[in-house]
Amino acid sequence: MTDASKFTMFENRLVKVFRHLQKTARRQNITCYRVYDDDIPEFPFSIEIYEEYVYVAEYHRKHNMEEEAHEQWLDDCMEVVAKVLQMPLENIFIKQRQRKENRQSQYEKLSFEKHEFTVHEAGLNFKVNLSDYLDTGLFLDHRITRGMVRAEAQDKQVLNLFCYTGSFSVYAAAGGARSVTSVDLSKTYLAWAEDNMRLNNFDMKAHHFVHADVLQYLDTLTPNSFDLVVVDPPTFSNSKRMKDFLDIQRDHVSLLNKVLAATKPGGIVYFSNNYRRFVLEQEQIQASSIKDITSQTLPFDFQQKMIRKCYKIVK
Structure with missing residues (x-):
């Protein structure tokens, strides 16, 4: 197959x-969504729209191109993306990412352009940065899960562990939570989470931001403290700031049992992770019910490719 025909194939797919996803997004009043995810092996991209901008992540693979040829190929690909999505080239941001990354790679700054702006989801405001990190600040695949948390949050004491930029915290506060405690090991992301709460004009005195290793922090909690907990850990984390490294398959039972100890009877824990081969060791988890809600939480733009698992656990 010639290069020209490959580009035509890519354009046709896009x-x-x-066309299909844009209609659904408009109907649901969604302005940030994924439009392509590694659909054609020769074009290993994830492509997401953030209102007036496009974020493209190129998955790392052996392409056997010299650096200059690869740059030209990327430029040609972005011309196709700009044409199909009807976006100016200067509104397209591109990053390279590995197939396997730990949480630490999210924290590492790749650039200092600081192209930050506010996007909107479900009537709420979120700061995104398309230039400086591997991730944008808003995980689009949890759109429905965030809505579930919002629906459950009224008058609840909410705990958001591995909170990243606090999007679950914002939804919980919007749902009328009495208080939201957001915990993360990264000061950068905790500050970002505070920014997101302020963007939505919440009373900051009611909400807490804790810089801590989650595994150690859980040991400090009073039993039966929280009504609603969100746990969205990395698959692996070996940050120098952690006492121990985290392996979610190995450690999820002890992690969840610590979370449940801090949860009130009848309280709800939403637990998700991105490990492809994850198996929940249900019998060892001290809960009254555990429901796999992965399929219920799949947004329209992730129907074809969704590797994360999601569970609703009741103490």
Whole structure:
């Protein structure tokens, strides 16, 4: 197959999926969504729209191109993306990412352009940064899960562990939570979470931001403290700031049992992770019910490719 025909194939695929997804997004009043995810092996991209901008992540693979040829190929690909999505080239941001990354790689700054702006989801405001990190600040695949947390949060004491930029915290506060405690090991992301709460004009005195290793922090909690907990850990984390490294398959039972100890009877824990081969060791978890809600939490733009698992656990 010639290069020209490959680019035509890429363009045709992008036209097809964009036409379909754009209609659904408009109908649901969604302005940030994924339009392509590694659909064609020769074009290993994730492509997401953030209102007036496009974020493209190129998955790392052996392409056997010299650096200059690869740059030209990328430029040609972005011309196709700009044409199909009807976006100016200067509104497209591109990053390279590995197939396997730990949470630490999210924290590492790749650039200092600081292209930050506010996007909107479900009537709420979120700061995104498309230039400086591997991730944008808003995980689009948890859109429905965030809505579930909002629906459950009224008058609740909410705990958001591995909170990243606090999008679950914002939804909980919007749902009328009495208080939201957000915990993360990164000061950068905790500050970002505070920014997101302020963007939505919440009373900051009611909410707490804790810089801590989650595994150690859980040991400090009073039993039966929280009504609603969100746990969205990395698959692996070996940050120098952690006492121990985290392996979610190995450690999820002890992690969840510590979380449940801090949860009030009848309280709800939403637990998700991105490990492809994850198996929940249900019998060892001290809960009254555990429901796999992965399929219920899949947004329209992730129907074809969703590797994360999601569970609703009741103490």
